[in-house]
Amino acid sequence: xxxxxxxxxxxxxxxxxxxxxxxxxxxxxxxxxxxxxxxxxxxxxxxxxxxxxxxxxxxxxxxxxxxxxxxxxxxxxxxxxxxxxxxxxxxxxxxxxxxxxxxxxxxxxxxxxxxxxxxxxxxxxxxxxxxxxxxxxxxxxxxxxxxxxxxxxxxxxxxxxxxxxxxxxxxxxxxxxxxxxxxxxxxxxxxxx
Amino acid sequence: xxxxxxxxxxxxxxxxxxxxxxxxxxxxxxxxxxxxxxxxxxxxxxxxxxxxxxxxxxxxxxxxxxxxxxxxxxxxxxxxxxxxxxxxxxxxxxxxxxxxxxxxxxxxxxxxxxxxxxxxxxxxxxxxxxxxxxxxxxxxxxxxxxxxxxxxxxxxxxxxxxxxxxxxxxxxxxxxxxxxxxxxxxxxxxxxxxxxxxxxxxxxxxxxxxxxxxxxxxxxxxxxxxxxxxxxxxxxxxxxxxxxxxxxxxxxxxxxxxxxxxxxxxxxxxxxxxxxxxxxxxxxxxxxxxxxxxxxxxxxxxxxxxxxxxxxxxxxxxxxxxxxxxxxxxxxxxxxxxxxxxxxxxxxxxxxxxxxxxxxxxxxxxxxxxxxxxxxxxxxxxxxxxxxxxxxxxxxxxxxxxxxxxxxxxxxxxxxxxxxxxxxxxxxxxxxxxxxxxxxxxxxxx
Numbered sequence: 201x202x203x204x205x206x207x208x209x210x211x212x213x214x215x216x217x218x219x220x221x222x223x224x225x226x227x228x229x230x231x232x233x234x235x236x237x238x239x240x241x242x243x244x245x246x247x248x249x250x251x252x253x254x255x256x257x258x259x260x261x262x263x264x265x266x267x268x269x270x271x272x273x274x275x276x277x278x279x280x281x282x283x284x285x286x287x288x289x290x291x292x293x294x295x296x297x298x299x300x301x302x303x304x305x306x307x308x309x310x311x312x313x314x315x316x317x318x319x320x321x322x323x324x325x326x327x328x329x330x331x332x333x334x335x336x337x338x339x340x341x342x343x344x345x346x347x348x349x350x351x352x353x354x355x356x357x358x359x360x361x362x363x364x365x366x367x368x369x370x371x372x373x374x375x376x377x378x379x380x381x382x383x384x385x386x387x388x389x390x391x392x393x
Numbered sequence: 394x395x396x397x398x399x400x401x402x403x404x405x406x407x408x409x410x411x412x413x414x415x416x417x418x419x420x421x422x423x424x425x426x427x428x429x430x431x432x433x434x435x436x437x438x439x440x441x442x443x444x445x446x447x448x449x450x451x452x453x454x455x456x457x458x459x460x461x462x463x464x465x466x467x468x469x470x471x472x473x474x475x476x477x478x479x480x481x482x483x484x485x486x487x488x489x490x491x492x493x494x495x496x497x498x499x500x501x502x503x504x505x506x507x508x509x510x511x512x513x514x515x516x517x518x519x520x521x522x523x524x525x526x527x528x529x530x531x532x533x534x535x536x537x538x539x540x541x542x543x544x545x546x547x548x549x550x551x552x553x554x555x556x557x558x559x560x561x562x563x564x565x566x567x568x569x570x571x572x573x574x575x576x577x578x579x580x581x582x583x584x585x586x587x588x589x590x591x592x593x594x595x596x597x598x599x600x601x602x603x604x605x606x607x608x609x610x611x612x613x614x615x616x617x618x619x620x621x622x623x624x625x626x627x628x629x630x631x632x633x634x635x636x637x638x639x640x641x642x643x644x645x646x647x648x649x650x651x652x653x654x655x656x657x658x659x660x661x662x663x664x665x666x667x668x669x670x671x672x673x674x675x676x677x678x679x680x681x682x683x684x685x686x687x688x689x690x691x692x693x694x695x696x697x698x699x700x701x702x703x704x705x706x707x708x709x710x711x712x713x714x715x716x717x718x719x720x721x722x723x724x725x726x727x728x729x730x731x732x733x734x735x736x737x738x739x740x741x742x743x744x745x746x747x748x749x750x751x752x753x754x755x756x757x758x759x760x761x762x763x764x765x766x767x768x769x770x771x772x773x774x775x776x777x778x779x780x781x782x783x784x785x786x787x788x789x790x791x792x793x794x795x796x797x798x799x800x801x802x803x804x805x806x807x808x809x810x811x812x813x814x815x816x817x818x819x820x821x822x823x824x825x826x827x828x829x830x831x832x833x834x835x836x837x838x839x
Contacts, residue, residue: 230465234512240747254508259822260498264505288506318498337493340501342819344826353493353829361495369495378496381480386499389507390467 213279221286221305227391231285235278245275259340263318271323287314290388309375311387316374326368329358412564416606433611436762439546440738446543465512469503473824476500493829554760558609562759565607570656573600574663581666593667594645601641608635609763614643619770621646621699621729624692626721629731630793631703632711633744634751635758636733639766646701647691651675669697685724692726699729704786710743711735713800717790719782728774730789732797736765769796 208214208225211232218225236242238250248265255261268276268284276284286305303310319327321335332354341350361369361377369377415428469476480496576596583589605612620643621627627646629636640646648670652661661672671691677683691697704717711734722728735742739762744754758764771792776785794801 227465230512231510234465234510237512238509251509255505257818257821258501258505258508259818259825260501260505261818263498264502264509285506285510288503315498315502318502319495336498340497340822341826341829342822344822345830349830357493357495374495381496381499383499386476386480386496387503389503389510390469391510392465392467 212277217279217282221282222289222292223282223286223391228282231282232278235281243275245277246281247275259342260318262339263321263336266321267314267318284314285389287311288387288389289391291384306388308383311383312375312378313371315387316371319369319374326366326370327358327374328368329354332357332369412561412568416565417568417603432609433763433765436739443543443546466507466510468507468511473500473821474828477825477828497825497829550762554762559756559760562607562609565603566755566759569600569603569607570660572603573597574660576600577663577667581663590668596667597641597645597664601638604638605642608638608758610635610639610642611763611765612639612642613767614770615767616770617643619729619772620644621731621770622727623697623699624695625699625727625729625773626688626692626724627699627701627729627731628704628717628721628789628793629701629733630711630714630797630799631705631708632733632735633708633742633754633758635742635764636703637701639733639768640701640731643768645698647671647698649673649688649700649702651678671700681720685720688721689724689726692724704790708744708746710745711737711799714790714794714797717786719786722776722786722789723782725776728776728785728789730771730774730793730796732769732771732793732799734767734769734797734799736767739763739765742766767797771796 208218208229211217211228214228217223217228221228223231235246238254239246240250246268248269251265251268252261255264258264268281270276270280283305287310289306291306291308291311292304316327317323319332319336321331337350337354345353358367358369361373363373363376364370471479477497477500480499481492481494573596576599577593580589580593580596583592627640629640637648645668647668648664650661650672652658652672652674661670664670665672669691671687673684673687688700691700700721702721704719704721705715706718707715709715741761742758742764744751749757774785774789774792776782780788791801793799
């Protein structure tokens, strides 16, 4: 088959992304093809509509799409696309790294941070009751539950995790409440080689 | 100056005589002079030589293992209940207030990312990557300079394709279409009698043969005894509009489709004069009952030709078969399945309608080397007692996929274009909410 190393030339920031994200060249190429498919008008970037089409079935669809876009931006280019997806690589167990190297995107901590930001819409570092109630829960449950049920669910969720009694969940509290969950397995996508 | 124009005129005359003798007359009467076979032999040998050269050059570099027929990821197939249950195992179930945890988002997020990245469906809509190179850069996405010889051959190939083959083919296509319009209109003047039917068939087949020569198409038909008969419906997998030319080279069918304007409209109106086809107005297509009724009427009239339908509804890249729409299977007529498989070595026949318009697609076809395909006629199938249309459609689809060596997929070809409806999202929300709020009676939902 034709060599993919040289085809990587056509991928924007190809070599850099290889090192940064840890994806293999083959997977990066396929992701680029997929990106080009999603980019229906061949603009070189994706808008939220392009991603929403794939997530129309998912109750958290809007939140996931929002995670791809930087605040204030309406488009996402290929390197940013791949950097978000890099969070979902399975964690490598025996990877040794020096102290200066930045934390890889698929570490447990980074995965948790990604999930935290799905809840924390305004990115102020805390999941407040209103955020949880109106934005996340309402989206996930749609019209299937009443307002009272929604309130009691949100109230209880915050009570469970909120350790410093400020009626909001900060990142450390979030992490603590999920320490028993196998994040690596649940927040990873199996990319084929 | 006059000599120059006289010379040009003379050259054009010779050109046309050659075309008529060497191509049109054999096409009209269905025999072959052996020119195509020689051409194909030379072509195959050249392509093999080119492939060997490329493989030698690439032997040192490490090659990507990604196979074109697998998806990029492997999806988790656990149900919502199972996965959420596992996520919640770490805490006791609270007695009141509903069972929601912050970890619930992991399940949905992972599924969402899988959907964004999963390209199993889109793999079928991009053209097949060839293992060898057929001297067309359009099928090999990465042209590298390997040797002077190879580049020269490639350059020669371009010259041959664009300057010799393309004008020839365009001329032929033009002649074929014109003859189709004139011939069918002429036949249409005759009163309804057996001679008329015979003449109309002859005109149709002849024009399609000319068009096939116009594309340098080599078609091999297998199992001709299963050819579709009158009063039935012929069903085939769809790769490009050329499928019609391919199938009609060996038999006469009634077409089904939308009424178009312009050139296509002229052709459609002419064709309908000599034998009945089923053309729908755009507004009529929305009314499913009307469509079904017209098709049923046509099928019940035993003197009318078998209907040709492509149930996938869209063009697929010829490595797989997508979901068949059940409309044509509800009519209750005999179904004659046909499998069409193109040989990608000589040219990619797939029409990617979101990337290329019809005209640019046809030009691409005419500047390819050739078109080689195999057509298998499968034994007739009937809807069985108590079998519903969807099940029947799937059965036919599997038979076609199996025969043509294509992958049998459950995906809807329409996913290429349409947005999925909102009701899917509601279903997911319902399921999830029943897990969060839950009934008091049971701990597992449906």
